[in-house]
Amino acid sequence: MSDASALYLDTSNSQYLWDDPSRLSRFLPGDTSAQWVTWALTGTTHVTATTYFWYGEAIQHFTFLASSDNATFTALTPTITDEPGNWDRVTYVLNMPPGTNYVRVVYPANTIVWTPQLGQMILSSPGLSNPKPTATPTATPTMTQAPVSTATQAPTSTPLALSTSTATKTPDATPFPLPVATSTQAPTQVPVPTPTVFPPQLRNVLTNGGFEAGTLSGWILQGTASVITTSARTGSYGVTIQGPAAHLDQVFSTVAGQTYSVTGWIRLDDQRVAATWGGVRLEVVDAGWKSIKASIALTPTGSALGQWVPVTLTFVAPGSSARIKLENFSDGDLAFSADDIAVSSQTMTHFTFLPLTVR
Numbered sequence: 001m002s003d004a005s006a007l008y009l010d011t012s013n014s015q016y017l018w019d020d021p022s023r024l025s026r027f028l029p030g031d032t033s034a035q036w037v038t039w040a041l042t043g044t045t046h047v048t049a050t051t052y053f054w055y056g057e058a059i060q061h062f063t064f065l066a067s068s069d070n071a072t073f074t075a076l077t078p079t080i081t082d083e084p085g086n087w088d089r090v091t092y093v094l095n096m097p098p099g100t101n102y103v104r105v106v107y108p109a110n111t112i113v114w115t116p117q118l119g120q121m122i123l124s125s126p127g128l129s130n131p132k133p134t135a136t137p138t139a140t141p142t143m144t145q146a147p148v149s150t151a152t153q154a155p156t157s158t159p160l161a162l163s164t165s166t167a168t169k170t171p172d173a174t175p176f177p178l179p180v181a182t183s184t185q186a187p188t189q190v191p192v193p194t195p196t197v198f199p200p201q202l203r204n205v206l207t208n209g210g211f212e213a214g215t216l217s218g219w220i221l222q223g224t225a226s227v228i229t230t231s232a233r234t235g236s237y238g239v240t241i242q243g244p245a246a247h248l249d250q251v252f253s254t255v256a257g258q259t260y261s262v263t264g265w266i267r268l269d270d271q272r273v274a275a276t277w278g279g280v281r282l283e284v285v286d287a288g289w290k291s292i293k294a295s296i297a298l299t300p301t302g303s304a305l306g307q308w309v310p311v312t313l314t315f316v317a318p319g320s321s322a323r324i325k326l327e328n329f330s331d332g333d334l335a336f337s338a339d340d341i342a343v344s345s346q347t348m349t350h351f352t353f354l355p356l357t358v359r
Helices: none
Strands: 007-010 023-026 036-040 046-054 063-067 079-083 087-095 102-106 117-125 163-166 188-192 220-228 238-253 259-273 278-285 291-294 308-316 321-330 333-345
Touching (some): 036 117, 102 117, 291 308, 321 333
Antiparallel strands (some): 007 023, 023 117, 036 102, 063 102, 079 087, 117 188, 220 238, 238 321, 238 333, 259 308, 278 321
């Protein structure tokens, strides 16, 4: 993996991602050294990867590479199936070249940190090697989890063109797990789940960030706002805010020099007076109200009324506390709803991969 601290298991909002309970996602956007992960399985012949892309950003595909020695990689051309949804479920199918022992998946260098996500990898091999013989060998092919190898250099191979087809099948609400053949005559299909890790510490440091208290407990109000059921994106409650310059804010504790992620969902509900500048946004300020970081400002020009839009930003804490603001920062009169506001530290335990075990 190019940077273990930049990847983690995302277990949130599975209801929007085809009920997949856990996906490999990123803390940091892709760049010229885009994050990647490698699977190792001797004699890999076939790979199926299930991934998810948020509908709000144009799809930039994963890149798949094969290697016999984990040093020289060759880019491959998968067959792609795209099933539309809140998140598109995109499945990649690859027939691997002879001698493939390592499969590398490279995240695209897009700008939104939490899309795409890698849900499941299935690797097949006709002859699984047993690195640690059991006390009583058996002739029946066994299911095992393949280990993940790590690296520090980004792959340098130039990705090949991807062939794409669109599926018309109605999406299955429960896509996992896939059945595994156990016949001794056919090659054994090996499900390789997302690598096992010690989970990241992503506790929301805000009080009542999802407004599930049914009140504005923890928040300070300027203007007009109400906690109501019709403004809930998830759970039972969300908040609706109305009027020029209206905002909510909350002070929270930080560790100076530590990086934090801010996430939230905003829905523009009405525009009484069009704004000539600014819009609805999330902003983080320091103890003296000096701006640290602000999200993109949303207006009906770029975000349709009635549609939930995710808003994210990251910042480095300058001191022991900061303040988050949810506001109409414009000269317009906009009514909007918000829900699932969270601030969490990006500090996490590095990935620890379990050794391959054959039972």
